[in-house]
Amino acid sequence: MAKKPYHHGSLRPALLAGAMELLEQKGAPSLSLREAARMAGVSQTAPYRHFAGKEALLAALAARGFEELTRALDEVAATGNAAETLHATGRAYVDFALARPQLFRLMFGPEIRDKSVFPETLEAAQGAYSRLTAAVEAYLASRRIHVKTPRVPAVTAWSLVHGLASLLIDNQITDMEEDGKNRLIDAVTGFFVTGG
Amino acid sequence: MAKKPYHHGSLRPALLAGAMELLEQKGAPSLSLREAARMAGVSQTAPYRHFAGKEALLAALAARGFEELTRALDEVAATGNAAETLHATGRAYVDFALARPQLFRLMFGPEIRDKSVFPETLEAAQGAYSRLTAAVEAYLASRRIHVKTPRVPAVTAWSLVHGLASLLIDNQITDMEEDGKNRLIDAVTGFFVTGG
């Protein structure tokens, strides 16, 4: 029986892993530093050696989330023509939110008050945003549409998929069987490329 | 000096008023029943005579929010042609979110786990949704577009404005002066009627 040593050895990753599990089970507000510490088998104040406070731990989780989202967007980035890629990007964004709703809420919600306080989180978020922008730009170029900056179309496309994802995970869209919901997601995420 | 009587007299509205103020200042998670009770000048457990718990109080606030949103949408419902009305409806939705971000977050966020537990809130939410649907339906009719149900276009329009509102109040869209932001909002909310 390995009795536990005074020092954990890799507490920071252990805390992040436990906290990520708690996050996905119960959401950020119900996640407690104390419970994450319990899962790692350390005292309730040990986490403060690795994170400035609860918000800093959440910010680290959010950064991981943005990295995973970025990866998911990259995976569909080279499929078919620009219109298809844009559609697939939107679909991947919504799929990510549906697969990990609590993480998604944390990434975009108010629990992390100012991302600029957490450079790692900010950078990871910008990485994900750049994938969206790239897909929109490529689409515009393929349609020979020229704009000074792609900001307005990028925000439009982002709003569309972000709004759909938010409404879905917050249970605002009800009374649909699974199949109809899938078609709905395809229709909405495709709206930007198919036009009105 | 009127010393306070044992019975407050109208505690329920007083609690709602105080809680609404706290909500808009600090957000739902930081709002405490105890502080609302303090503002009303009663003991910390008095609110339990009028609300089953914190969530029930929040649900009542959310219901008020949906009623105000409904009113705001009704105010722009009869302006100009159907396309203009739809655009104005979207703009009013975003304006509401910007004017009362914490209330907006509460209305659509996860603090109220299941609206069906709070019929007043559910009904108020459906009232607001019906205004959105009506505007979309009128627009489709004006363009002689026939659909079996307006669900897909309604959800599309809703996603667009809801996503934009969410991104704005969660500070995801930065580095813009006020003027540019206003044009951005006009462009995004108009996207549904102007087409891609």
Add this chain to the structure above:
DNA sequence: GTTATAATGTAGGCGTCGTCAACAAACAGG
């Protein structure tokens, strides 16, 4: 190797919160 120093973990406590049980005051209908 010994020893100073930094890193990492613990113990205990403060003030806050949501909620519950038990009790007290005021109102309302007979």
Add this chain to the structure above:
DNA sequence: CCTGTTTGTTGACGACGCCTACATTATAAC
């Protein structure tokens, strides 16, 4: 007036974030 119900109060429980003071271990300079 008397009685039952409504509406308040008091006091407590467990959980939380976070703080200070202290203990243990790793690190590295000599």
